Amino acid sequence: MELFAIEGEDFASVAEDTEYFRTGGLPQKYIVIEKVDKFVYCLNTVDGHNVIS
Structure with a gap:
């Protein structure tokens, strides 16, 4: 999976x-x-988009 993001100063x-x-x-x-x-904290992008920690 390619991952793109926008980041701000803070x-x-x-x-x-x-x-x-x-x-x-x-x-x-x-x-x-x-x-x-x-x-x-991670986002699971395969199994129902669950947040895991």
């Missing part, structure tokens, strides 16, 4: 965060939507 890029975590083993079906300390 916001981290969803695309950059997702690509970073994918290099560490994040499955392709997840998109990182928010980083909180050492945890991330």
